[in-house]
Amino acid sequence: MDSGDTAWILVSTALVLLMTLPALAFFYAGLVQAKNVLSVLVQCVAVACLASVLWLICGYSLAFSGTGPWLGDFSALFLNNLTRGAIHPGTHIPETLFVMFQMTFAIITPALIIGAYVERIRYAAVLLISGLWLLFIYVPVTHWIWGGGWLARLGTMDYAGGLVVHLTAGISALVIAWRLGRREGFPRINPPHAPWMVMVGASMLWVGWFGFNAGSALSAGGDAAMAMLVTHLSAATATLVWMGIEWTSFGKPSLVGAVTGTIAGLATITPASGYVGPIGGVILGACGSVVCYYAVHFVKRGLKTDDALDVLGVHGVGGTLGTLLLPFLVSLGAGGTTLARPVWDQFIVQIEATLAVGLWSAIGTLVIVFVTAKLVGLRVSRDDEIQGLDYASHGETGYHINV
């Protein structure tokens, strides 16, 4: 065991949990109407807790034990074989820490999907969809790519979760939003109730992302440091680019737009963060911002789907774009790495992996939504939706001003 590696991954694990609680919760809660602020926050809290317990029960075992191409095995059920001294194979950190680090990824991924269904979903449906989704979508895909499954054997490069986290969440978000239907009044909904809260959440996500990407090195050294550097540069570039697009399109650069650019840049660099150098990071950030900007428009106007907080447009598209661009950028400029195979061969592998993960996410989520609709129902009543989920579903009100 290496105490330096262990110390950094301990910190990274805390940073990645912070990405969900409260960073993502703030980011999403600020974007909704005031009458739904608490419902979004409690959804984030509940999904985090649910994913943690499921990870202990069988999630970790099915993702990271065994050598099957499709799924792990049940040998680590309830973490029954976990000992204090065990070292995770191929690293110098304790197995316990790897379990925990990966648990924080299993938390944020279903939490990302919350952005698609806010302001109208039944709370019981949130819990059921999130639990089933973790076990039937996230766990297998994690095994395929990070647990030695078939996509890993194919040579898929996904450093910190462009496919495992962002594409799975993005595609599933679109499917859920489509089945759930649009919010009452869409697209003429009230604007974000607290843009300042969106900025606070996005900034904390930005810092947390250092744990996400640089922590994915599973060591404290040059790889982690370079991953942090390129992650930061991508986020900064993407922020400036999104601001520039808004400034030229609408005459004013907005705060919500700027920090949406930040998240687009972070999602785009994620799969490539351990492979590219600083120039690659800047290019990925710029491309991510432009493509996500138009993707957000396309989902809202083209598909007319109410993916309320743009999970597909920002996360799904960003993560996929980074996955597909990375073969061309790894060796660009100083500080990058080299591919194990020719660029175009790697590109084909990346495409195959993207299609496989995208299809699995879409079909699996469709089934999960169908089952959930039968068991507990998807939507709250129209009256409850108009009243707001804070009071209708949780009996609380976000703001008691002057009362």
Add this chain to the structure above:
Amino acid sequence: MKFIIAIIQPHRLDQVREALLAIGINGLTVTEVRGYGRQKGQKEIYRGAEYSISFVPKLKIEIATADNRATEVIDAIQAAARSGKVGDGKIFVLDLEQAIRVRTGEANEDAL
């Protein structure tokens, strides 16, 4: 007595208050309100999507004054609140039947 209600741009409050102080008006009530007139709301853009805000924020000022001072008060408010653009607001004048100071029970103009 007159009861004067003025709807003004929020950023003009200080100028209006100073103008009223200058002519010796010592009390007014301010409320944050929302509404629309010819300005017809405003547009805000979030993530490229346009939202029309039908009701824009304004301030409502309420002043009770003696009949012979009403014109002076109205002129002061209008001068201080006017920028010349759509959205500067409106002034309404009502007859006021009675005024009572809670602390002393003084009535009407003595209570203002």
